[in-house]
Amino acid sequence: MEIKPDKQELLKLVHYKMPFGKYKDRYLVDLPIPYLVWFKQKGFPEGKLGDYLQTILDIKSNGLEPMIRKLRKEFPKD
Template sequence: MSPEHLQLLVTRTMPYGKYKGRLIADLPGNYLNWFARKGFPDGEIGRLLELMHEIDHNGLSHLLDPLRSAPTKTQT
């Protein structure tokens, strides 16, 4: 896990499914638990969902709050 991965949780949206368009950090715990039972998808989205599941499961979601208001780096 890196700081960049944590930043992605508060900027990347769910690309499909019931919660399409919702930030990964805002996905409900029961949805993340469903993925944990059924299997996380391949690729970056699966890694982010798995990370968010661990954060949520351990009651650490509040640690993402400072990242929500932090300015994001823009590429030049």
Template structure:
């Protein structure tokens, strides 16, 4: 994992499926756990979903809050 991955979780949206358009950081835990059981998609999105599942599973979502504020701040 690189530090930029954490920023991507609060800026990138789910590209398909039931939660299309929702920020990766806002995906529900049960959805992330489903991917963990069934298999994460290949490529970048799968890697980010796996990271988000690990963060959610370990109760670390609050650590993303400062990044949310940074990402939403206008340039």
């Protein structure tokens, strides 16, 4: 089974901002790892935000943060 990434979904992730709290209006990639780990321990929110926070934690934990920043620059939000 071949896994193909959804390019549009990736671009949504790249431009998604935190909708509430201390880090409101920050891009998810700009959230500090301890904050993301805290969410993981407490339980990620339901839905798209929770999925995105988990994905960003995985991306940052694996050193792929520069890829997200590059995509945000190369594909600005319309």
